[in-house]
Amino acid sequence: MSENQLPHFPLFINGQWVEGSKGRKLETINPATGQVWATVASAEPEDVETAVRAAREALERKDWALLTPAQRGLLLYKLADLLEENATALGESETRDSGKLAAETQSQAKYVASYYRYYAGLADKIEGHTLPIDKPDMHVFTKPEPIGVVAAVVPWNAQMFLTATKLAPALAAGCTVIIKASEVAPVAILKFAALIQEAGFPDGVVSVITGDAEGCSIPLTSHPDIDRLAFTGGPETARHVIRNTANNFAVTTLELGGKSPVLVFNDADLESAANGIIAGNFGASGQSCVAGSRVYIQREIYPALVEKLLEKTSQIVIGDPLDARSHIGPLCTYAQIGVIEETLNKALAQGARVLTGGRRAPEHGSQYYFTPTIVECPHNDIETLKVEMFGPVMSLMIFDEEEEAVSLANDSEFGLGSGLFTENLARAMRVSQRIRSGICWVNTYRAVSPVAPFGGFNQSGYGREAGIQAIQDYIRVRTTWINTSSEPMGNPFVMR
Template identity: 45%
Template sequence: MTERLNHYIGGVAVGPSSGEFFTSTNPATLTSLYEAARGNAEDVDRAVAAARAAFESSSWSRLSPTKRGRLLRNLGDLIGENAEELARLESVDNGKLIREMRGQMAALPEYYYYYGGLADKVQGAQIPTASYDVLNYTQREPLGVVGAITPWNSPLTLTTSKIAPALAAGNTVVIKPSEHTSRTVLRLAELATEAGFPDGVVNVVTGFGAEAGAALVSHPDLAKISFTGSTQTGSRIASEAASRFIGCTLELGGKSPNIIFEDADVANAAMGVIAGIYAAAGQTCIAGSRVFAHKTVYDELLDLVTARARTIRIGDPLADSTELGPLAFADQLAKVESYVDIGVAEGASVHAGGKRPDLDLPGYFYAPTVLTDVDNSMRVVREEIFGPVAAIMPFETEDELVGLANDTEYGLAAGVWTQNLARAHRVARRLDAGTIWVNTYRAMSPMSPRQGFKNSGVGIEHGLESMNEYTRLKSIWINTDEGAAPDPFMMRN
């Protein structure tokens, strides 16, 4: 019998109010994994109520920041102890390589240790005033109930990017994971209870975006929404948040340039291109999907990337030898196929891949693809594909390159490959992207802030700055003069 997973609300598993469930499928084998509760507005209301009650309870609101930090470190320890289980659950749920998921799970405790250390470092300041008798100081306070809507490509890592700072700041959370990857987020909530978090501090409602997600975003008791996903959905969430004057943090789409100058180590740059677009089957918002190579190294880079793309081992993501797993679900495969067809219709040449590979497995696999004869006017260059498709283009001058790289609605990340230190700093400064990697790609740390420019997002994740996303600033004025009140028609300062 297929396992059934309920919501996690108030520290316990809770069945869907409708009694309905939906099926999650292994994208490599197309077999059913489990059935998850199909959440609706009633389920969301129950979860938000539990989170609100926990936020107001003394067991959480009066818990010292240092003890909050200890709970986060406890959770990090438990994730480390259960890393292999979590890696395998996530791999079969979204098709990512088991070795990549093991790496993510090994790194994940560090996020909770980092934010656990920040929990008691949130502080205000004394503000100078013109009057000796007036004391003015600030303090940062938690917001309340934070809603987190997370995607399917890295469920635990991207959920952690939201809830770790939110919890460190003293908020409570309601998480709506992707309907394609519910299992590990539910397991995370169970581990939070095991770590000692009071009931209701961490809640999970599973289901679809149009049902559970929309109900969470519009809930009147929500103090903030944090979302990772498409730019189109992010725009709707931002509008809803603005209509109710609540905060939102949005990490959205990308069409990141990966740039190879003539003085680069081309072999290393080729590996950086492979990492940027074929790791995770291209299903990452920071994918280096637009590759710009100087005309003097274009042919060499194209040959190296194409040769490696053609030899990438595609197959079972649970096998240690596999280098490329399936796309996460059928619609994503269809989307990738349609974009390659669009590119060919626009004049692009398929230099490698461009089709489903011939495998014994029945899953949603697509071969690593290289497109040439492309330019910035084509949809395959302008629109996010979210698959293993690289468009490789030549350029001649630095100024031309900067213009091409910045000619996009997105601004999430960029890669620069050069041995020229002055050029590295100069180009990094000129690129419209929140993260710039030089002679590397896909490097990440909980300590390094990440922000999307333009249509790639709003707000900051990771780093010290992210704590401000989950707190509000209060300014407090104390009059210490016990004498007669001053002129009531004059503003004090």
């Protein structure tokens, strides 16, 4: 198919569908075929300027600024309904763009509607307070106000989910938002922009752009008129982002990578543990920031659990991500294959052993496929236990005692997710509180909800998305002091 026959997706800025100011186009590859399937407009600094200016103006314009919180909530409810109605089409676009299984992209797009409904319900529950001030003749109250213009930087994996965790609370709080979709697979978010427009949000309240670092990301994250930055991505990119925010002092949250541990104790239900481990590593083809890729198994059950994992892995169907029979599809980018292979080679040189997988699988349609892989590790310094590969690779290691398991789990620069499998409730409570991670799943894995905060520690970033507290990250508090005394103000050189 020639370029002029490919689907093309423009930018959405200030309620208009526009090309980048220099007319550049980015090609997006369907990982299942390895072929270009669409083009998207590429934003330039001038386009970023237009989007930010529109967001600033919309923040002050009556058709947004004077909406009541309940009215903002109604718009979010409408957006949720539209998202649910269009989940199948959006999921299919995301699958073609990123290679993620349609079964997951479509169900995730539908479930993500609940995030917009959750924050729609919170919109009119952001309350100020009258303060019991410690001074006579003073009436003091606080009023929550939108923090301002928000830049939401969203990666290609789980993009509908990771957009919702930023956009929903920001809009509920009354902010305006520029979404920077990943240049790798931006089509689903650009299509989602049409639903934002259909829902009735005023022009400029939400813009969706994409582009490379020089043309889009750097101008956006360093723009002096950005008040709040919500970023999801890798730690190295985050360091650049933090340096960029020196130009605007934007309030910033970072949801970064992970290398999550899963601990399996002797008393665990092995069927449940095996399913949790498979879900945590091979779900989404391993392309998840909470992938439980460090699996520590107590010695007595190690042989039995490994046998069960190998049996389940042998039954995994690799194939076209649009085919409902597929369990694992292609990886999103070719670069990931290189990282996986390099990491595996180092691990083998360190004494690790590949129990299954460990190779490319081009027979399934492109060079983007990689077989589900299990690595047995003799010690905790093996490369596959350290590097976030963003692919279907899990590493297994034996432990003997609880204290050792906790120490192994915490031997990481990351701290996003964790899991443990045990039938001992006291142990579950004890160990889950000792693992240094923002999330801990007990006897389950990779579950999310709009009600539950999501975020990590250390190199996994800071701040939380989702949950009731997240909306507070998108407001500023104004404090007003009113002197109720009929007497004139006293000595001007003494603080009251």
